[in-house]
Amino acid sequence: MTIKHFRMRRLITTMAVVVTTLAAACGGSTPQAVEISVNVAGETMNPETIRVKQGDRVTLKIQAEEAGEYHLHGYDIEQDIDEDEVANFYFVADATGRFRITFHHSEENHGEKEEKEGGQGHDGAEEGEEIDIGFLEVGPR
């Protein structure tokens, strides 16, 4: 390799670094892989609101104190999580908006629930009560 070639190469490398740095500084419009740890204590998530950007490939690593079914509305991901287990909720955040994350008591409790007066609206009324524990917010990119 000649000196000239070497210089040219170094220049190209430098330019590539500058371009990459600029792209990162400009508020990155490239979708990212995001991993977020979520703790559920009692009836509240920590963090209570998860914020991501449209297009992100999101993995929520959910750890729960209480066993039961956890449900991300909108993206409709539902999973039984055992006590102190970490469950992965993976999705591509293609829809923007604010989505509820809820907790449903586990199967065993379903027989005990009382019949409530004329449950208007909610389709899943027979499936027992649903408790809001937090939200997912997907912002536009």
Ligand SMILES: [Cu+2]
């Ligand atoms: Cu639900």
